[in-house]
Structure formats: C-alpha cells, structure tokens
Amino acid sequence: MxxxxxxxxxxxxxxxxxxxxxxxxxxxxxxxxxxxxxxxxxxxxxxxxxxxxxxxxxxxxxxxxxxxxxxxxxxxxxxxxxxxxxxxxxDFGDDRMREWLDARPQDENAAYDAAVDALVALHREPAGPFAAYDMPTYLRETALLTQWYCPAQSLDVDAAGYDAAWEEVLAPMIKRQSNGISVLRDYHAENIMLLGGRPTAPQGLIDFQDALVGHRAYDLVSLLQDARRDVPLELEEAMLARYIAASDADEHFRADYARLGAQRNAKIVGIFTRLAKRDGKPRYLAMIPRVWAAMERDLAHPALTPVAKWFDANIPDDLRRAGGGTFV
Structure with a gap:
C-alpha cells in the first residue's frame, strides 16, 4: 500500500x-x-x-x-x-446506526429511543472541561452561510443584518445555557455505532473531538434533523417529546430547539457549500435540500422571527423552494 x-x-x-x-x-x-x-x-x-x-x-x-x-x-x-x-x-465494528437502519427500517424507533436516552444520561452529568459554546462561536458558524452559500448563488446580501438578527435570536437562549452541558456537536446516525448486534445495546460514540459546553437541545437537533438521512417528522416529534419527558427541559426548550436547529442548519449549508467549492467534494451538495427543508421548518417558529425576516428579504423564493438552489 x-x-x-x-x-x-x-x-x-x-x-x-x-x-x-x-x-x-x-x-x-x-x-x-x-x-x-x-x-x-x-x-x-x-x-x-x-x-x-x-x-x-x-x-x-x-x-x-x-x-x-x-x-x-x-x-x-x-x-x-x-x-x-x-x-x-x-474497533466498534461496522454497524453504524445509519446503515443499520437502511437495512432494518423496522428498528428505527428502538435505535432512536436508545440514542435519545443516551443524551438524557449524558445531560445528567456535570459539564466537561471544554470551552463554552458562546455567542462568538454561534455567530462564526452561522456566518458560513453568507460567506460561502450566498456567493455560490451570486447573492449580494446584508451580512451585517444577518449577524444582528442571529444575535437577537440567540441571546435569550444563551442565558439559559449558563450552567451548560457537554455538547458533542456531531451526534447523528453516522457517528453512532450499534454495538452488540442490536439497536438497543449500548451505543458507541465517534467523532466527538469538537465537544463544547452549551445547550442541551443542540445534540438532539443534530440527531433528529440529520443532514445525512431523512428522519420522519412524526419520529422527530416523538423523540423530542421523549427527551422532554425524561429530562428537566423547561418551557423554553422547544423554542431553543428551533433556534439551534436553524443555527446548525445554516452552518451546515455553508459548510457543505465550502466542501464543494473549496475542497472539491461536490457530493455534499446533494444533502443541502434536506438541510434547507429542516431550516425552513425551524424558521417558522416565532422565536426565529428576526432571522426569518432576513431570509425573506435576502434569499429569493425560487432558491428556497428549490431547497437552496442549484450549484455550478
């Protein structure tokens, strides 16, 4: 070799x-x-x-x-x-949650039950000795959309207004994450290994090196609004309800879930565009419509109104209906 x-x-x-x-x-x-x-x-x-x-x-x-x-x-x-x-x-073997469920869709509920329960257990632990998921970090991530996606679509947008809208939306949520929990940041079906040959066995974790201390909704969004596989809306709702029932999530949790869903999805659109344009990895572009659809659902929540208004003013309807547009 x-x-x-x-x-x-x-x-x-x-x-x-x-x-x-x-x-x-x-x-x-x-x-x-x-x-x-x-x-x-x-x-x-x-x-x-x-x-x-x-x-x-x-x-x-x-x-x-x-x-x-x-x-x-x-x-x-x-x-x-x-x-x-x-x-x-x-070696955790080859049974990643994604491929397991592609071959055994009947196990979907059980696998997601176990993944949500693992998050509940993680969030009962004190936060790890990791850096904070703070406002500058959130804004640096959301800016990937205006830095990479918008130029790829030949859009001249109000980048300063975009940052301001996100700061307004995220500020109340950041106050609620002051105590924080450990956020793995890429907790989804391609980074969860199903050990022991069944979906309910202890699940192995990989690709967690970017962990920060942040909000308990982030990894749940990563799991349930997966950029790489379709999670049915009814399953997303059932798992969101499962997490809320098993944790000490407060009355703001669903709004914060939408906030972090939109934030994460905007970041991913930017990252996938960058991977194609800068790094020569165009395969990620095929995932953008899935990510864009999830972001549109998140933007419909009243907590996202300032950011939703920015999208209305800066991203044309035809691109949004096309799931983010086309890339050349």
Missing part, C-alpha cells in the same frame, strides 16, 4: 500491531484518515491519523477519556502519539 502516511509502520510497530493487515476506511469531511487493523488471530483495532498542523488528536483523546469516565461508550485508547497525529483505538 503505497499511499500510507509517513511514520505509519513505525507507529504500528511501537504499538504492537506491526504485523497486522491494513484495511483503509473511507474518511469524512476532514483531513483525518482511518484504517482497520486485523491480526491473524482475528483481533481488530482502528487507527486514526489526524496529521498536524491541520488536525490535532489531543481533543479526541481528552473527550474520549471524559466520556468513558461519565458513563458513555467512547472507544478505548490503545496507543497514541499526539505529536505525530496517531491514535489507535478499540
């Missing part, structure tokens, strides 16, 4: 996996690369290469340790070299 990163075999030898067979695993939208290692005995492990300076494996290692200490199922760390970007972990 000729395209392996420099230092690959040296790290495996130091970790005791030097003779293992190597199986590349398709990556995500980052610079990280993944490999499955397989010993002759059949034992397997996962190798992640998160090369500096583009990537830093330290947050992954820190969050994984915190999650395991607080009742969640992150992969065990077998060996690591943070300086060179190598992390060898337990």
């Amino acid at each position: 000729s395209d392996l990163p420099e230092g690959f075999h040296d790290f495996l030898a130091s970790a005791g996996w030097g003779k293992a067979a190597i199986e590349p695993i398709p990556g995500d939208a980052s610079f990280r690369r993944y490999f499955r290692l397989r010993r002759e005995s059949g034992e397997t492990a996962m190798l992640m290469h998160a090369p500096p300076p583009e990537e830093d494996p330290a947050p992954f290692l820190d969050v994984a340790a915190w999650l395991c200490e607080h009742g969640q199922r992150a992969p065990a760390i077998l060996s690591a070299d943070k300086g060179k970007g190598w992390v060898l972990t337990e």
Whole structure:
C-alpha cells in the first residue's frame, strides 16, 4: 500500500500491531484518515491519523477519556502519539446506526429511543472541561452561510443584518445555557455505532473531538434533523417529546430547539457549500435540500422571527423552494 502516511509502520510497530493487515476506511469531511487493523488471530483495532498542523488528536483523546469516565461508550485508547497525529483505538465494528437502519427500517424507533436516552444520561452529568459554546462561536458558524452559500448563488446580501438578527435570536437562549452541558456537536446516525448486534445495546460514540459546553437541545437537533438521512417528522416529534419527558427541559426548550436547529442548519449549508467549492467534494451538495427543508421548518417558529425576516428579504423564493438552489 503505497499511499500510507509517513511514520505509519513505525507507529504500528511501537504499538504492537506491526504485523497486522491494513484495511483503509473511507474518511469524512476532514483531513483525518482511518484504517482497520486485523491480526491473524482475528483481533481488530482502528487507527486514526489526524496529521498536524491541520488536525490535532489531543481533543479526541481528552473527550474520549471524559466520556468513558461519565458513563458513555467512547472507544478505548490503545496507543497514541499526539505529536505525530496517531491514535489507535478499540474497533466498534461496522454497524453504524445509519446503515443499520437502511437495512432494518423496522428498528428505527428502538435505535432512536436508545440514542435519545443516551443524551438524557449524558445531560445528567456535570459539564466537561471544554470551552463554552458562546455567542462568538454561534455567530462564526452561522456566518458560513453568507460567506460561502450566498456567493455560490451570486447573492449580494446584508451580512451585517444577518449577524444582528442571529444575535437577537440567540441571546435569550444563551442565558439559559449558563450552567451548560457537554455538547458533542456531531451526534447523528453516522457517528453512532450499534454495538452488540442490536439497536438497543449500548451505543458507541465517534467523532466527538469538537465537544463544547452549551445547550442541551443542540445534540438532539443534530440527531433528529440529520443532514445525512431523512428522519420522519412524526419520529422527530416523538423523540423530542421523549427527551422532554425524561429530562428537566423547561418551557423554553422547544423554542431553543428551533433556534439551534436553524443555527446548525445554516452552518451546515455553508459548510457543505465550502466542501464543494473549496475542497472539491461536490457530493455534499446533494444533502443541502434536506438541510434547507429542516431550516425552513425551524424558521417558522416565532422565536426565529428576526432571522426569518432576513431570509425573506435576502434569499429569493425560487432558491428556497428549490431547497437552496442549484450549484455550478
């Protein structure tokens, strides 16, 4: 295998996996690369290469340790070299929630029940030692829409008014997240592993290295307004009600859920456009109509009125009806 990163075999030898067979695993939208290692005995492990300076494996290692200490199922760390970007972990197998449900749609309710219950348990724990999901971070994320999507559609928009509208919408919610909980930020069907060959078994977590301390609705939105698979509206409502009934969510929770749904979806539209335009990954454009439809539902909530008015004034109806428009 000729395209392996420099230092690959040296790290495996130091970790005791030097003779293992190597199986590349398709990556995500980052610079990280993944490999499955397989010993002759059949034992397997996962190798992640998160090369500096583009990537830093330290947050992954820190969050994984915190999650395991607080009742969640992150992969065990077998060996690591943070300086060179190598992390060898337990192998959770191939049963990602998304593919499992594609093949077994009858398990959808059970799998989402378990994923929501895992969030309820996580949110009962004290917040982790992570940075705050604060207003500058929220605004930096929503600005990805005006920075990338709008130019891709040749739109000249009021970017300052967009930021101001978001600040007005998010300010009351941020006051309610002052105590905060740990937010994994990419909690969805492609980052949840179904362990033990059934949807109700403990679910393994991956891709959590960007964790922050924020609002309890964020990961629920990430799960139920999934950019990568269709979640039926009736299932979204049932799971939202399940979370509310099992947690100490207050009377503002549904409004905050809509706020964070719109915020996250605006960010994703910008990110997916950037992946296509800057990084040469056009496959993400096909997901934008799904994300846009969820954002439109969120914008219909009265809590989003200032942002909804901005969209009405700046994004033409034909683009919105087309699920974000076309990309050339």
